[in-house]
Amino acid sequence: MELRKDPITRSWVLAGNNDEAGGPESQCPYCLDESPLTPKIVAPLAPILAIPTSGPSNGVPGAIRVYPHPSPLYTVEGGADRQAEGIYDRMRNLGAHEVIIESPDHYHELSFAPEAEIAALLRCWALRIADLKNDIRLRYVTVFKNRGDLSGQQLRHAHSELAASAFIPRRVLYELRSCKDYYQLKERCVFCDILRQEERQGLRVVDLSPRYLALCPFASRVPFEVWILPRPHHASFEEDLLQRPDDFELASLLRRVLARLEHVAPSYHLVLHTSPNTRARPETSGFWTTLADDYHWHIEIMPITEKRSRSYSIKETYYCPLPPEEAAARLRDLPTSFAGRAQAKLDFPAR
Amino acid sequence: MELRKDPITRSWVLAGNNDEAGGPESQCPYCLDESPLTPKIVAPLAPILAIPTSGPSNGVPGAIRVYPHPSPLYTVEGGADRQAEGIYDRMRNLGAHEVIIESPDHYHELSFAPEAEIAALLRCWALRIADLKNDIRLRYVTVFKNRGDLSGQQLRHAHSELAASAFIPRRVLYELRSCKDYYQLKERCVFCDILRQEERQGLRVVDLSPRYLALCPFASRVPFEVWILPRPHHASFEEDLLQRPDDFELASLLRRVLARLEHVAPSYHLVLHTSPNTRARPETSGFWTTLADDYHWHIEIMPITEKRSRSYSIKETYYCPLPPEEAAARLRDLPTSFAGRAQAKLDFPAR
Numbered sequence: 001m002e003l004r005k006d007p008i009t010r011s012w013v014l015a016g017n018n019d020e021a022g023g024p025e026s027q028c029p030y031c032l033d034e035s036p037l038t039p040k041i042v043a044p045l046a047p048i049l050a051i052p053t054s055g056p057s058n059g060v061p062g063a064i065r066v067y068p069h070p071s072p073l074y075t076v077e078g079g080a081d082r083q084a085e086g087i088y089d090r091m092r093n094l095g096a097h098e099v100i101i102e103s104p105d106h107y108h109e110l111s112f113a114p115e116a117e118i119a120a121l122l123r124c125w126a127l128r129i130a131d132l133k134n135d136i137r138l139r140y141v142t143v144f145k146n147r148g149d150l151s152g153q154q155l156r157h158a159h160s161e162l163a164a165s166a167f168i169p170r171r172v173l174y175e176l177r178s179c180k181d182y183y184q185l186k187e188r189c190v191f192c193d194i195l196r197q198e199e200r201q202g203l204r205v206v207d208l209s210p211r212y213l214a215l216c217p218f219a220s221r222v223p224f225e226v227w228i229l230p231r232p233h234h235a236s237f238e239e240d241l242l243q244r245p246d247d248f249e250l251a252s253l254l255r256r257v258l259a260r261l262e263h264v265a266p267s268y269h270l271v272l273h274t275s276p277n278t279r280a281r282p283e284t285s286g287f288w289t290t291l292a293d294d295y296h297w298h299i300e301i302m303p304i305t306e307k308r309s310r311s312y313s314i315k316e317t318y319y320c321p322l323p324p325e326e327a328a329a330r331l332r333d334l335p336t337s338f339a340g341r342a343q344a345k346l347d348f349p350a351r
Numbered sequence: 352m353e354l355r356k357d358p359i360t361r362s363w364v365l366a367g368n369n370d371e372a373g374g375p376e377s378q379c380p381y382c383l384d385e386s387p388l389t390p391k392i393v394a395p396l397a398p399i400l401a402i403p404t405s406g407p408s409n410g411v412p413g414a415i416r417v418y419p420h421p422s423p424l425y426t427v428e429g430g431a432d433r434q435a436e437g438i439y440d441r442m443r444n445l446g447a448h449e450v451i452i453e454s455p456d457h458y459h460e461l462s463f464a465p466e467a468e469i470a471a472l473l474r475c476w477a478l479r480i481a482d483l484k485n486d487i488r489l490r491y492v493t494v495f496k497n498r499g500d501l502s503g504q505q506l507r508h509a510h511s512e513l514a515a516s517a518f519i520p521r522r523v524l525y526e527l528r529s530c531k532d533y534y535q536l537k538e539r540c541v542f543c544d545i546l547r548q549e550e551r552q553g554l555r556v557v558d559l560s561p562r563y564l565a566l567c568p569f570a571s572r573v574p575f576e577v578w579i580l581p582r583p584h585h586a587s588f589e590e591d592l593l594q595r596p597d598d599f600e601l602a603s604l605l606r607r608v609l610a611r612l613e614h615v616a617p618s619y620h621l622v623l624h625t626s627p628n629t630r631a632r633p634e635t636s637g638f639w640t641t642l643a644d645d646y647h648w649h650i651e652i653m654p655i656t657e658k659r660s661r662s663y664s665i666k667e668t669y670y671c672p673l674p675p676e677e678a679a680a681r682l683r684d685l686p687t688s689f690a691g692r693a694q695a696k697l698d699f700p701a702r
Contacts, residue, residue, distance in 0.1 A: 006570035007541055008529050009522070013570040014670040073670065086548040087541070088569045142667070169667035174360050182358075190358055190438070197437040218439045219357035219364040271667065316493070316520035316622065319365040319424065 001073065003167065005089040011170035014073055014093060030157040032104040048098060051124050053117045062117060064124045065101045072097035073163065080137065080166040096132055096164040100124060100143070101157060108158035111258040118251035125160070126238035129274065132164045139280040140168045148267025150304040168276050175273065176295060183294040191296030192233050204328045206260065212253045216324035216331070221302065223322035224265050224331065226257055228299040237274035237297040256336040257301070263334045265303030272299050352424065354518065356440040362521035365424055365444065381508040383455040399449060402475050404468045413468060415475045416452045423448035424514065431488065431517040447483055447515040451475060452508060459509035462609040469602035476511070477589035480625065483515045490631040491519045499618025501655040519627050526624065527646060534645040542647030543584050555679045557611065563604045567675035572653065574673035575616050575682065577608055579650040588625035588648040607687040608652070614685045616654030623650050
């Protein structure tokens with residue numbers, strides 16, 4: 001496994017093979033011994049971080065645990081060894097790839113979890129990101145979650161993933177450049193301007209709380225795409241969150257958004273976009289000019305409602321058959337309570 | 352249907368619904384009356400362009416015919432009506448969307464077609480692109496082809512599609528910027544430099560002829576990705592091709608590449624990247640600075656080997672499990688003759 005830079009688009013591509021993770025679900029290494037659903041066969045692993053949660057789950061104490069990914073895309077040893085090959089660039093897949101086990105319960109669902117438990121998970125994401133940003137070799141750390149059969153998830157046990165890399169992924173790089181250009185032109189953050197307009201128009205708002213807003217973006221790439229943003233400007237998710245240890249507001253909003261989405265799109269990709277590592281230093285020179293203050297952290301959720309989106313068959317242009325105003329209106333009307341969803345949950349094909 | 356500009360990535364997204372094309376295959380409107388495979392029920396359509404081809408196909412004279420797309424993504428009437436909505440931008444889906452019927456034979460395969468017939472198809476692409484570039488409202492014209500069940504093709508009759516739009520699609524825009532930056536730095540075309548290095552190294556070359564080269568790109572996004580490029584520098588596909596009416600070399604190379612690919616990836620997206628319309632004029636001001644001379648036209652083929660590529664589940668970074676050197680070596684070794692492939696063709700699930 002190595003990283004190669006596309007000389008045209010200048011984005012890094014992971015090349016090479018890694019083993020597929022997984023095995024029979026009855027031997028899930030992430031289920032605790034006491035779980036009645038999946039009897040423990042495999043020896044327990046040593047977690048990188050474990051955070052106890054309040055409520056018991058399936059008779060065992062709740063705990064969020066972080067492990068190295070069993071077939072990692074990035075590894076932490078050594079340097080990036082960036083080198084040219086004629087006009088091309090390549091480097092080692094330096095970084096980190098971790099799995100964040102969200103509960104001892106194999107079939108745990110965030111949309112059914114108590115707010116305190118989701119808040120603990122968000123705190124776990126923030127702690128791992130903050131810790132990895134101490135490594136000056138790493139330029140970017142993100143968390144993502146694939147839910148449902150159509151999302152291409154590798155492990156079945158309820159989990160999210162963390163990826164840290166020595167480069168900034170291309171979409172985040174475009175966002176950073178765009179934020180910088182917009183700030184230079186207007187002296188305002190583009191995401192703050194989006195928030196102000198969305199709050200005023202109300203057309204694409206899915207849910208909101210005093211400090212956070214969930215919306216279907218104006219140029220949605222897929223039906224029911226949702227972004228969650230903090231309403232006050234903040235570039236870094238982990239700094240913002242760790243400053244507010246008793247704040248369950250984001251957890252509560254996230255749970256409601258996921259509960260709404262499950263009615264229309266049980267499979268989704270969720271990605272956290274936070275500022276790059278401003279402490280990062282490259283191998284070859286003293287510093288990078290990594291701008292971050294004009295960035296605005298947010299969560300992007302891309303539901304997968306079709307086996308093959310037409311966005312991939314109409315080449316080079318996204319095509320979204322459902323206008324975001326309609327998507328937001330439908331999502332606003334869907335129930336978010338536990339009671340109304342017990343039956344719906346059983347019918348989900350994505351389980 | 353309208354176009355919306357993502358304020359962050361600045362790419363245009365098609366929003367809104369259009370009817371799905373298609374119907375029972377026995378009523379295919381693109382089969383000619385005489386076809387023994389699909390009896391003619393629907394009234395014949397009037398083609399925009401028809402090019403006779405040399406050989407008969409299923410008992411009827413061969414002909415390539417171009418029609419307006421039955422459920423078009425772009426329409427040609429009126430202006431783009433570009434307008435702001437607060438910080439957002441939207442415009443009408445001005446443009447053209449056409450289907451290019453490759454043969455009277457419903458089940459026609461390019462990889463089995465005579466070279467003269469493929470040359471006529473390429474000429475048809477070039478003629479339609481050149482014609483639409485006379486429309487100064489249109490900034491970009493491209494041709495793409497989806498083959499196989501996994502490619503999301505809408506119509507079953509063998510066809511390619513043409514899309515003309517009042518904007519440059521984002522990947523092409525990144526390519527244009529990259530070519531311009533590279534030229535300013537080195538005074539050389541980046542694609543010409545890629546060609547020189549690939550010819551010298553030979554590691555990723557799939558096939559070649561005196562004037563064209565097929566290669567697996569250094570930073571392939573998916574296994575068996577193939578680009579076909581002209582070895583002499585030329586920005587515009589249609590100008591290059593129409594200058595060489597008796598040249599079957601590209602047709603011959605394309606047929607061989609598709610024949611090789613069908614053994615390993617019967618489903619693929621094929622996209623032609625040519626220079627933007629340098630005659631285009633925007634509605635609001637006198638001219639655009641559309642650079643094109645430092646561009647280098649090429650064909651990109653993206654095979655679909657998995658139901659859901661891991662590139663979409665590892666967010667924001669492409670992941671290609673097969674190194675392009677291995678992919679190129681395997682493709683080089685596969686047969687391209689008609690004889691060796693008769694049996695393999697019958698087994699294709701994508702038929």
